[in-house]
Amino acid sequence: MKNQYVPVITLDGPSASGKGTIARLVSQALGFHYLDSGALYRLVALAAMKRGVDAGDEQGVVGIARSLDVSFADSSIRLDGIDVSDEIRAEACGEYASKIAQYSALRVELLERQRDLRKLPGLVADGRDMGSVIFPDATLKIYLTANEEERARRRHKQLMEKGINASIAHLVLALRERDERDSKRVASPLQQCEDTRLLDTTGLNIDQVVGKVLGMYADSGSIE
Numbered sequence: 715m716k717n718q719y720v721p722v723i724t725l726d727g728p729s730a731s732g733k734g735t736i737a738r739l740v741s742q743a744l745g746f747h748y749l750d751s752g753a754l755y756r757l758v759a760l761a762a763m764k765r766g767v768d769a770g771d772e773q774g775v776v777g778i779a780r781s782l783d784v785s786f787a788d789s790s791i792r793l794d795g796i797d798v799s800d801e802i803r804a805e806a807c808g809e810y811a812s813k814i815a816q817y818s819a820l821r822v823e824l825l826e827r828q829r830d831l832r833k834l835p836g837l838v839a840d841g842r843d844m845g846s847v848i849f850p851d852a853t854l855k856i857y858l859t860a861n862e863e864e865r866a867r868r869r870h871k872q873l874m875e876k877g878i879n880a881s882i883a884h885l886v887l888a889l890r891e892r893d894e895r896d897s898k899r900v901a902s903p904l905q906q907c908e909d910t911r912l913l914d915t916t917g918l919n920i921d922q923v924v925g926k927v928l929g930m931y932a933d934s935g936s937i938e
């Protein structure tokens with residue numbers, strides 16, 4: 715049916731708070747689709763870097779987004795047919811993505827790709843503006859966070875597991891700078907809106923966080 719409501723759970727929050735991991739596991743538990751919106755910004759960033767387009771070239775960046783050739787399979791993300799799943803996770807790519815994410819023209823260009831993923835039986839979406847802009851009528855909106863040191867530690871472990879070298883001290887500063895830029899920009903800033911539930915995951919393991927999110931969703935009355 716055309717206008718049937720499709721449930722959406724949004725998880726927005728700062729870098730390395732666990733959004734992608736939790737969102738994917740919750741989507742699997744509920745049999746919902748999953749949107750990693752950050753991957754879209756990272757893919758545009760990687761494509762631009764590969765083409766030598768400067769992050770300050772807004773028109774160039776938007777042009778790349780318009781012709782972006784990406785595919786999302788179960789665990790692999792492809793750009794122009796090449797698996798870039800690990801490459802897009804590099805901090806340099808995240809930083810470039812954060813810089814270009816300030817352009818409202820780029821955000822408009824990526825809007826439809828994100829909303830098109832809202833399909834039955836439901837969607838779990840993670841990013842910065844999922845609850846505030848992309849899916850304002852979401853069933854459950856969560857702001858997922860953890861303290862700075864914990865998030866830097868998580869990112870450090872994640873990068874090392876991918877064979878990407880990084881220092882925790884550098885990551886604390888890099889994440890702080892990126893989160894500041896993402897929160898202070900004019901276009902779709904990262905923020906905890908009034909209708910968004912705060913979930914601080916400091917000291918909680920992944921299973922505990924997934925359990926809390928599933929509990930919040932059950933309490934929202936959306937599960938028959």
Ligand SMILES: Nc1ncnc2c1ncn2[C@@H]1O[C@H](COP(=O)(O)OP(=O)(O)O)[C@@H](O)[C@H]1O
Nearest residue numbers: 729730731732733734735868872915918919920
């Ligand atoms: N509650 C948690 N406790 C410990 N590690 C976590 C937790 N949540 C996520 N992680 C790990 O932290 C790293 C960053 O998580 P990720 O989902 O990429 O965060 P984000 O999408 O918010 O940047 C991943 O390696 C993930 O497995």
Ligand SMILES: Nc1ccn([C@H]2C[C@H](O)[C@@H](COP(=O)(O)OP(=O)(O)O)O2)c(=O)n1
Nearest residue numbers: 729730751752753755811812815841842843
């Ligand atoms: N919905 C989104 C998702 C990401 N972004 C931008 C801002 C982020 O710093 C970068 C990278 O996002 P991503 O979620 O992949 O970053 P983390 O995994 O949280 O470190 O993209 C955005 O502006 N809006």
